[in-house]
Amino acid sequence: MAQSLAFPADEDALVALARAVSETGYTFTTVTPATHARVNARPRNAEARSLRDVFGWSRPFRRGLLPDALVRLMDEAGALMREGERLRAAIRLSSLDGELFAHAAYPPSAADAVFFGPDTMRFVAAVLAHLEGRDRPVRRAVDIGCGAGAAGIALAKRLPGAEIVLADINPAALRAARVNARLAGTEGVEPRRSDMLRDVGGRFDLIVSNPPFMIDASERAYRHGGGPLGAGLSLAVVEAACERLAPGGSLVLFTGAAIVEGRDPFREAAGAVCARAGLDWSYREFDPDAYGEELDDPAYGEAERIALVVLTATRP
Known part of the structure; x- marks a missing residue:
């Protein structure tokens, strides 16, 4: 598993991962960090229940939520982190101008985080x-x-x-x-x-x-x-x-x-x-x-x- 980085290094694998997510019809509008914190603080949002929760809201998820093939792509891209028994995406994917943009996961706390909002x-x-x-x-x-x-x-x-x-x-x-x-x-x-x-x-x-x-x-x-x-x-x-x-x-x-x-x-x-x-x-x-x-x-x-x-x- 990858360690938490501002943005993973394997660009070819990241492109493959983002394209696979895009093919599902995924879209997400990224909010401010303050709004993100408020929404994620709701008890029902402690854990991911959907693809948007994983790649948009940066919520932890358990194996079985996403297809195994997609989890493998995350791992190959260095975009998968382990937190005990749960997993988390190391990037976010946001929608703008008909495209998906990869950027830093929430919270963008690293000194060199790639911000998008x-x-x-x-x-x-x-x-x-x-x-x-x-x-x-x-x-x-x-x-x-x-x-x-x-x-x-x-x-x-x-x-x-x-x-x-x-x-x-x-x-x-x-x-x-x-x-x-x-x-x-x-x-x-x-x-x-x-x-x-x-x-x-x-x-x-x-x-x-x-x-x-x-x-x-x-x-x-x-x-x-x-x-x-x-x-x-x-x-x-x-x-x-x-x-x-x-x-x-x-x-x-x-x-x-x-x-x-x-x-x-x-x-x-x-x-x-x-x-x-x-x-x-x-x-x-x-x-x-x-x-x-x-x-x-x-x-x-x-x-x-x-x-x-x-x-x-x-x-x-």
């Missing part, structure tokens, strides 16, 4: 809305901090022939992105290890990113934004885009912003960077009040709310 869905929706309204071709795009690769894969499905780079500093995320690109059958997708765009050359017609934006005491890679009120990585993405956007190129950044006494410090800082670079930019609150439970953390002692925001910046 409601913000992933909001991010992809914002990227596709921008793409639909764009009047210039996209020949080269990059997703900075790609995680499971959802946004880049969604772009690749709609931009045949384009080069799509999935950049992340986390090797576990790059494994997941490669698996998910194969599951979606997308071509032209290149996962590449890179801190921001330091190891990716050239300019881009489209840069997209949903970076971590929380203050996380454990500094988990998928969650910790660093800098003032968790905005450090988001601001770094804006700065990187200013340097690497091609003429007519755009940045679509989906992130969170802590609001302090009615002010949005991230908006002010990002807008100043865009203005200095001569970019046209717009900014909107996607959701004015998200992750309210985080405000109990003393690190957010000055914040009155956390908004989900979309920044779009374009080089004329």
Whole structure:
């Protein structure tokens, strides 16, 4: 049996496993960790009773619940853990844009966990809305901090022939992105290890990113934004885009912003960077009040709310 890892290493076996699950008609909408904890805490949910419980809700299960052939595929993929007499999946499978995406099992507590959740869905929706309204071709795009690769894969499905780079500093995320690109059958997708765009050359017609934006005491890679009120990585993405956007190129950044006494410090800082670079930019609150439970953390002692925001910046 495999030990608990952020994401298993055998990509061929993971693809075979995910395809076998997909053939059953499986679908699952992943919720926030807070919702996941509440639903799993119900007494009747202590143990899995279905395929969705195993691969969506990350609940332990007993032999006999799943077909033996599927359990063997899990074992071969390094995606099966033993907990006494019960078993548990080491990955989750979530639905988005007509595809299945493999990512970290719940709870995503490892420092290099591959996160996927409601913000992933909001991010992809914002990227596709921008793409639909764009009047210039996209020949080269990059997703900075790609995680499971959802946004880049969604772009690749709609931009045949384009080069799509999935950049992340986390090797576990790059494994997941490669698996998910194969599951979606997308071509032209290149996962590449890179801190921001330091190891990716050239300019881009489209840069997209949903970076971590929380203050996380454990500094988990998928969650910790660093800098003032968790905005450090988001601001770094804006700065990187200013340097690497091609003429007519755009940045679509989906992130969170802590609001302090009615002010949005991230908006002010990002807008100043865009203005200095001569970019046209717009900014909107996607959701004015998200992750309210985080405000109990003393690190957010000055914040009155956390908004989900979309920044779009374009080089004329």
